[in-house]
Amino acid sequence: MDELREAVREFAADHVAPLGEHPPADRFRAAFAAAARMGLTGVLIPQEYGGGGGSQLDNAVIAEELGAVDAGFAAALNLSATVPGLLLAAGTAEQRERWLPAAARGLILAGAMNEPSVAGSELFNPEPGPESGFRARAVRVGDGWRLDGAKAPWVTNAGVADAYIVFARTAWDRPGATSTSAFWVPADAEGLTVGPRSDLLGLRGGRHAEVVLDGVRVPDDALIGPEDGALPLLATSTPGMAVGLAAVFVGVARAALEQTLAFVRERRSWGRPLIDHQAVALQVADMEIEVRQARLLVTDAAAVVDGARLRTRRSPCRRPRRGPSRRRSPTPHARSGCTEPPG
Numbered sequence: 546m547d548e549l550r551e552a553v554r555e556f557a558a559d560h561v562a563p564l565g566e567h568p569p570a571d572r573f574r575a576a577f578a579a580a581a582r583m584g585l586t587g588v589l590i591p592q593e594y595g596g597g598g599g600s601q602l603d604n605a606v607i608a609e610e611l612g613a614v615d616a617g618f619a620a621a622l623n624l625s626a627t628v629p630g631l632l633l634a635a636g637t638a639e640q641r642e643r644w645l646p647a648a649a650r651g652l653i654l655a656g657a658m659n660e661p662s663v664a665g666s667e668l669f670n671p672e673p674g675p676e677s678g679f680r681a682r683a684v685r686v687g688d689g690w691r692l693d694g695a696k697a698p699w700v701t702n703a704g705v706a707d708a709y710i711v712f713a714r715t716a717w718d719r720p721g722a723t724s725t726s727a728f729w730v731p732a733d734a735e736g737l738t739v740g741p742r743s744d745l746l747g748l749r750g751g752r753h754a755e756v757v758l759d760g761v762r763v764p765d766d767a768l769i770g771p772e773d774g775a776l777p778l779l780a781t782s783t784p785g786m787a788v789g790l791a792a793v794f795v796g797v798a799r800a801a802l803e804q805t806l807a808f809v810r811e812r813r814s815w816g817r818p819l820i821d822h823q824a825v826a827l828q829v830a831d832m833e834i835e836v837r838q839a840r841l842l843v844t845d846a847a848a849v850v851d852g853a854r855l856r857t858r859r860s861p862c863r864r865p866r867r868g869p870s871r872r873r874s875p876t877p878h879a880r881s882g883c884t885e886p887p888g
């Protein structure tokens with residue numbers, strides 16, 4: 546087991562397992578802060594902004610280990626750790642300086658996009674007008690924006706987040722795909738309210754709720770990326786989020802396998818442990834194969850995202866670092882900022 550996997554496994558046992566279902570906000574925040582102190586929340590943030598400078602592969606290892614203990618907490622942390630990808634992809638230098646170091650220190654982030662009564666796939670509806678695409682609206686007022694609308698009760702980290710990336714329409718006369726923009730909205734912004742915690746079938750270690758925007762005012766520099774440009778931004782920066790989420794569920798599958806193994810080794814039938822019956826052993830072997838296949842798929846997808854990132858930016862593996870790093874990442878691999886050994 547590599548150093549990162551081992552460290553996160555220990556962290557999950559100490560800080561995440563005791564959370565249980567529906568932890569109160571203060572306990573959730575305390576566990577999140579402990580993860581931040583370990584460098585888990587900022588693993589994908591470059592070292593120049595105080596992050597770990599790690600790879601999607603590192604994030605997948607973190608997500609799997611947390612997911613094996615609590616998928617809700619793991620998904621919450623994955624979301625917060627990958628949302629800064631929006632700023633890395635399209636934030637101004639000033640926005641990066643302002644928000645990335647805080648994110649690396651453990652700011653809890655949320656992405657508020659999907660809406661009640663609007664299908665998620667509406668983002669791709671080519672029809673113009675308010676009847677297609679999302680309904681939340683952003684209107685220029687003075688030297689800033691006014692946001693109005695409501696987001697579905699699925700918003701991960703709603704109620705514990707320090708800031709929300711809100712997606713809203715900046716025009717009606719074009720399809721949602723070319724008229725949606727992203728805004729940084731602090732949790733304490735006047736007019737932003739969060740609904741009651743959603744009671745989901747699973748993921749109960751995390752928090753999900755509706756987010757309502759009622760005349761929320763944000764300055765002009767809250768706009769992330771180009772006006773109307775949220776869709777291309779999502780396309781370039783969210784694959785890492787999806788890969789991390791997939792890794793969370795590899796963790797869930799692995800935990801199921803581990804519990805199965807413990808049971809079939811302990812439970813006896815006809816004078817021997819269940820695992821010694823070939824029919825049972827074959828089923829467990831199939832489970833193991835499926836878990837490993839899933840992990841390989843996730844690893845492959847993470848490498849693709851890392852490769853894409855390294856192609857679009859100069860590789861940190863070949864670039865001398867500017868200035869000393871302000872914090873240490875959990876692994877030498879993450880510290881190198883390389884997805885492959887430096888050559």
Ligand SMILES: Cc1cc2nc3c(=O)[nH]c(=O)nc-3n(C[C@H](O)[C@H](O)[C@H](O)COP(=O)(O)OP(=O)(O)OC[C@H]3O[C@@H](n4cnc5c(N)ncnc54)[C@H](O)[C@@H]3O)c2cc1C
Pocket residue numbers: 655656657658659660663664665666667697699700701702748753
């Ligand atoms: C645990 C959880 C956490 C979430 N966290 C967040 C979050 O943090 N932020 C956020 O904004 N959202 C969040 N969501 C919302 C999530 O992203 C959406 O639920 C997702 O995008 C799917 O959209 P939908 O539920 O509106 O499904 P729909 O888009 O309504 O789809 C419903 C079904 O219809 C099918 N369908 C839809 N349109 C078409 C079409 N045109 N042609 C053929 N088939 C179609 C779909 O494949 C699907 O089977 C979360 C959801 C869950 C369950």
